[in-house]
Amino acid sequence: MDTPERNQISATLSKFEDSPVFNYINSLSPIKPVKSVPISQTFNSLSFSSPPSVFTSPHVSCLKESRFLRRHIPLGTWKPKVSSEDVNKVHTSEEETLADSKRAHHNKSESQENTEKRASIELSSEHIKFSVEPQQSLKYDTCGSPGYDPSICDHEDNTLLELPGEAAADAGYVQEGCKTDSVESEVHLQEICQMEPKSEDPDCYWDSLIPDGSDMLIFNSPGEAEAFKGLMNKPLDPSIRLSDFMSVLPLSAVHNGRKMFIVDSVASGSEHEIGDHCSQPTIAATDTDQTRDNLADVVLVTSNYNENANDQLVSVTHRAIRRRCLDFEMANVQKKNSDDNSKGSSSTSESDERNVANEKQLLPAKLNQRGILQGIGLHLNALAALKEYKGIQIENLSSGRQLSLPNSTSLQISTSQEQQHLSLVPVSSERDLDSSDNGLQPTEDCSQPSVYMAGEDFNKNSPRKKKRKLETPGETEGCKRCNCKKSKCLKLYCECFAAGVYCIEPCSCQDCFNKPVHEDTVLQTRKQIESRNPLAFAPKVIRSSDSVPEIGDDPNKTPASARHKRGCNCKKSSCLKKYCECYQGGVGCSIGCRCEGCKNAFGRKDGSAPVSIETEQEETEATDKGMPEKASQKIEIQNTAEDHPDSAAMSTPLRLSRPFVPLPFSSKGKAPRSFVTTISGSALFASQKLGKTNSLWSQSKHFQSVPDDEMQDILLGDTSPITCIKTSSPNGKRISSPSCDMGSSPSRRGGRKLILQSIPSFPSLTPHP
């Protein structure tokens, strides 16, 4: 699809205001009746920082990096509101099928070419998608969420992966799955337009909204809506904390301090129509009066709050704007005046993050020291640390994040979790490695947890989601689901807990405490466990690889190795079953493993080629279960050729060298849980927090097996070269350090440096040179 030039967008928008169409739109009711459709709540991890929840929900998926946050908003039926020619258009037809959508979209793009512009709406029976092409937009995909339709997700994965440079293409780019997104967005834009105060200075208004380089964040998930709702329901309180918003909004939306649109279209399953409730005037008044000067950057559009929609909407909008002021502006303010407590207090982590980004240099020192507050972490915690460092009072982020709303699906940010994730920076997921050309982009992974979904609530609202989840094993299964009965999901036995995610609906756990409601307990428990083993929540599988070959590395050689951090201890399974964490994680065993009779198909402990006659037999078994024989063979070959027999960490090139090969795991197509863990923790955070994946990526290498001590050093900015990081678990179990075998590879060095350096650039939405 053709995407109008980004820079054109602003202009276009401006034009919008003046255009008759715009007026027309404005005249329309801001919100059209919409049937809500169960939506996948998940928030995709972004490549930008987004608020992690204490535990992110495991069911996140499809992470894509693009400058544009895109969320799927499956609107059941969305009624097209406007079609405009000048502006470009909105093609709407209520009942267009996807095919129709495509067509429409296509047409749109054509028109866009002509006009350069902007919003186009297409409706699809099921999904309305939107695409906005602000210069800098974040794309937020929600695919992979529990209820998310895998097909779409997959599709998007393929289609949406975009190189930074190609971001612009997004808007225009529409594929079936993706296209719909575009449509949705467009629709939302319309709504926004409608909602936005007309009376205001159009110039200022739109400028503030979308204009140059604005980042657009679109929220479609019901959960978000709910979360907002909760916040909004509260009386407008100046003291509202940024964190409150943060819990709902992805940091990414904020971190740049750019304009942000928040479009919330559906309350899951809700069939209410809101349109009538929203009154533009009210909103306009609110926004304009107070924020005019500030040029509200955040526009929240809710399409369907059932009750009191009007009020809520207004308040939401208002707050959103407020938030904007606090965040974006605050960040700046803080920079300038750390003294400004009034704002500072209200400023939330977002600001902090931004600050961090800008002042990364500060991070190192303080992070570590305090770093370890609840977990350690760069992200919010880091920010917190930073704040403290600056003498700014740190706000208890966690408290703020928690959404009190019952129904809120909110994205909860958990301080501890975030910290941990950051500190541990897990390795990228295999996919990431594979797909990312340079590791810059975290790929989305269905398994990535980014959002907590109130399972119960969620279910209630959207049984369909549940169904979908169940129906889409590949995707959903990637997500953790526990079945704990006695551990209350507060032990590492619990996969959800271990993965740093809250238990959600699909879990069959009993007496589960691993829920946002028990955040305190969860955090406490985590602390306790971490005190025992700082790496307890680190990804089990550590991958140290850069997707990008490093200088000096043999191109043919897989740059990375992946190992189980602790190594396995298998005795009977021969490391050929998922009992074996190494195998489960799709990595070979290393000398760090204490396994007996290792036959790990991904690489034996002794470094020998994985496949032997015996193994083959075994593998046959595996194959039956879904492991492609070829894959295994391939693996073997690679191992043989590449592994260093003597090297402690036998590399498992598997993932790096080839595109993601389905692991031999379950016939169900379920990704190894280990992977999930890794992915969820690392990739997600990396992307979310740092925005630039690559930086994290690199970091991840280091973090992978870096003990806290070292980690601290690193964070502190200790630049002393670390040739090989030795790690050991508290209990004496060995932790392989994959990187070691690489020797003092450039990657390592590079990664190290990156740790600090990369952090800084907060999610700058602007393209990276």
Added chain:
DNA sequence: GAGTTTGAAACT
């Protein structure tokens, strides 16, 4: 779906 096996996690 119930029962068994397995190995990590937790405990002593």
Added chain:
DNA sequence: CAGTTTCAAACTC
């Protein structure tokens, strides 16, 4: 630190 117990996933039937 080693041995034991507990636990839940993986697996089998």
